Amino acid sequence: AQISKCEGTEDPSLVYDVDDSPSPLSKYVDRLTQATRGTQKTPRLAPDYEDRALIVQFLRGNFDAVVPLSIQAEKVRERIQALEPAQYAVLDATREEPRLVIQGGAGTGKTILALECARRAAWEGRRVLLLCYNRLLRRCLLDRASNIAESGQIDVRTVHGHLHQLIQRSSLRPEFEKLFAAAADEGERFQRLYPEYGALAALENGGPHYDFLIMDEAQDMLTHPVLDALDACLKGGLARGRWRVFLDSNDQAAVYGQFDHDARRGSVLWDGRWC
Template sequence: MARCYPIPSDAVFESNAELRVYEALAEKLGSDYVILHSVAWISRPGKDGPREGETDILIAHPTRGVLVLEVKGGRVSLDYSTLSWTSIDGNNKIHKIKNPFDQARRGKFALLEKLKENPIWKKMNIGRFNLGYAVFAPSVGDGDRLSGPDAPVEIIGDRRDLNSIDVWVERVFDFWSQNDRANQPIGMRGVDGLVALFARSVSTRPLLSARIADEDDFRLSLTTRQAAILDVLRRQRRVMIAGGAGTGKTLIAREKAVRLASEGMRTLFICYNRGLADHLRELCSGIEGLDVATFHQVCHRWITLVKSKYGRDLMSEARVEIPRGNEFDHHMPLAFANAVDILGPRYEAIIVDEAQDFGDEFWLPIEMLLTRPEEAMLYIFLDENQDIYGRSAEIPVQGEPMVLDRNCRNTDAIHAVAYNHYRGALVDPPEINGADVECLFASDIHKQTKLIGTLITKLIVEEHVAPHDVAILLCDVGDRTMREALLQKLPLPSSVLLGRIEDFGPGQLTVDSVARFKGLERPVIVLWAFDNCSVSADRETLYVGMSRAKSLLYLCGSREACDRILSIVT
């Protein structure tokens, strides 16, 4: 049986015709064949702008080559006098259709263009190889009548070929190979390269390399919805994706950024929080053509570059232009826009994570960075419930966002308490039940610190949880220095080092604010410093803080405060 991407039982077919052909190919072709269904791509923007390509089915073989296959259902008819094609469905309704041979031929050349620009394919140094196209009409019993000057009978399949479709495929490959005997085999490296480009499987790993083994087994694969959105992003240039905490926004954003860069597009992946940017940069290290930074880090680089090259102090100019403006919200975005205007655009694709935190002034310079704003790629990910910086951004994408609606990070128990503070479209809970959320009750900060110390010691010594799998997050940072000092005085195990996000590493237990921890996660979260929080005014902070926990969530505060933030919010 051939290797299929996806397997027939998981594939979504636009017609029964595609299903019949795909299943027949899967059953009849040998294991050295690879079959990909519903393949689509956008070639890199060039002189004539981006080019879109697609094919119903792609067949690859290490020695025979690659075949682009167009499938047409119904009773297909052709009038050569008018060059019009029609299909008659089961209800005898006539539908005008495109010339399937033109579609297959265009798919062939668009595929070749995509392969030539792809860095993975180029590194394999595959020269001329057997690349053909064909049309299959499984509801037609006399496909020969569709033949013509541009449609030789050798590349037409019909119902008679279904039971021996392996023989038919070999015949089509032979037809194309005899036209150019200088072709070389693509080998298994070539076949695997096609899979990597068009059917790459995606697995998550914990964002900061921390796993609690049993539960993380359920988090490894993309959900169907996440995979579907990645598929849609192959076909569209400007998309907004929204979802609650833990629905996989950052995972998809990172995966899309890596794919675009791997396909040869100069790509920028930006977010708001430095902690998230630092970690994403580490995850994406070694990816050629991919820059990862916060918005303000990008601002700083461009402003500095203009100053070094041209001697202009764009920040001083911005302060003069907006005398009452804020350094980060007004002066830096304006100076950044002026820098891009001077230096010119740079990127063919931009991925924005945490877009809910981007101010209105951020978007102009972002769009200016695109080499072809109307045709380049701009993908924006956001969670309106995480707007804890109180921004209201005019995001430059028309229409409603695509929505991620399954929580894939937390357990069901954590989801229940975190999403109690969520406002928005329904998000389905995860499939992991998990342990109950626990409260550490104490009336004052000194007693609370001791309870946290006892808990950390138990987790590290008795439960063998790694220190870097734990984070203590502060909702209110008004007395942050005192809390950090009290924690430093605790008699913790010698293997534990306390530090902030940027100190993360083996043995480092993170102590930081909820706001700085946005976009990140840990298997174990201790939420602290919420005694003075209001359920209504601080709803987003509570939502973000609780939802950072993957497997275990502890709330440390007074009994009244814990009861208050765990109560049902209406």
């Protein structure tokens, strides 16, 4: 529902409006508590953590919503698309967890969540790297991310496109291009050379540049060499940095034949929270 400033309101601080939407609803509840204390003759206890959780659960259908990705949330409220309860749980988890793996089948809204996570991280002032595997999905993500107010903080790339840019800006470019041309097959080029030289190029170019890493349809990128390369791009690395990995390890895992269960179990992704 659209919520706006109410003319004639005796105390504007009692109104929840669009300026409040980026903040947790608990802050608004705290504001109400402070405002009403002064009007009561008999002091009352402020709501505790459990009380506020119940209030948030009751009210969130009206307040915790995501605008369709083609519209900026700050400017348009008419076409707000409410999230499903399972998606609420994921967004709640992202507020607390620095490293999170989200599994879901096709059509469960992983891409919507990935973009919303990117928007929230960018809004917090973080530089975000949003990766996918194929160029078609990248064009879709890029188009939708361009409507995010903080889009300048978000780089949307395919994983090999990102590694290619790193290599092109490094002194390793001539050596890489020579080996790339002489490689026996595509597997050698994209599964070994790109990740290996991309990691070296990231270190040569000044080390990690991103505060937040998001991987959409990550089942096509989860190999040891790729994870090693991305580790060099993220501040704190995969072990201590902030990241979100969205994947479908079942139905779509074999589309490109890249999913490596051993890489998943043997990497720091295994130590992140799974949901």
